[in-house]
Amino acid sequence: MAEVKISAEIRTEFGKGVARRTRVAGKVPAVIYGHGADTVHVTLPGHELMMALKTANALISLDVEGRSELVIPKAVQRNAIKGHIEHVDLLAVKRGEKVTVEVAVHTEGDLAPGANLLENVLTTLTVEAEATHIPEAVTVSIEGLDAGASLLAKDVTLPSGTTLVTDEDAVVIQVLAAQAEEPAGDEAEAAEGSEG
Template identity: 65%
Template structure:
């Protein structure tokens, strides 16, 4: 898990006009939430924040003027739909040892059994509960030898120590589809579209 240090300034201006001014300066408006306390409105350096958010579930060491240093994780990120630049970020203040619910990437390794079957990622990210300062980057599931009709359930995924599922254990994470069944489903869709 990566930890990135960012310097932030508290802000007292709100609304669309203030947010536009902040973004013109190359910064991003944000809010830091802490359980049981009032949210803290901040301004973050845009480029540094963009780089930090490239790492999934990044832990941010947030140095806020006049408030000292605190750990936070991203909870919601708003981007411009066309240009992709950051418009706003919500951060959640966390403490070492505190449990948080996050989504971690599902990676696969190995090869399906021969036969031209297709692997469907029902969940590309798995919801888990883990310690805020030790969030795993992801899990790797072996698909070696799986055949049509096989599925990997959440309870079958080997999680890192200290991490538990935050989803029903019988939730399908991956499943193998028969290539013929996939072709038939596409054919039925084409026929319906032509009707």
């Protein structure tokens, strides 16, 4: 995963009015915490942050007044109506350090022939990985699975250096049999008419 470089400014004023002015100026209030250090309040450029957060578990290299800080997003608050970012909590990490994150589960392949339904019971898995090698997602094959089949968390192949935190017996994917539909009234009448 590539590092995204963003410049941050130290924030010394707080409150709703200040946060509102910060957002109007195209910036996002954020806090950096971790490693037992004091929490650092910063503002980040909104567009650059939005682009960085398009990648799940983005690794961000912050330039905080000439000092480089490696962080990953832990909590992102978005406006419920407009969807823009209102605040971000960032966790400071070090190279080589293991972190616990959630990664998306993607599926590939086709189910067995027939009208089966795929249910994604878990859309993410919690894993532990080295901070600079966090997988963006994990992929599971559903090729040829038939009704009644399921894949457990322990069945998912994880990238090297990544360990599963989610309960290994948790169901990730299951295949359900589709319910047979009743024929429509016109079709049933047409079938009866052709018999006579």
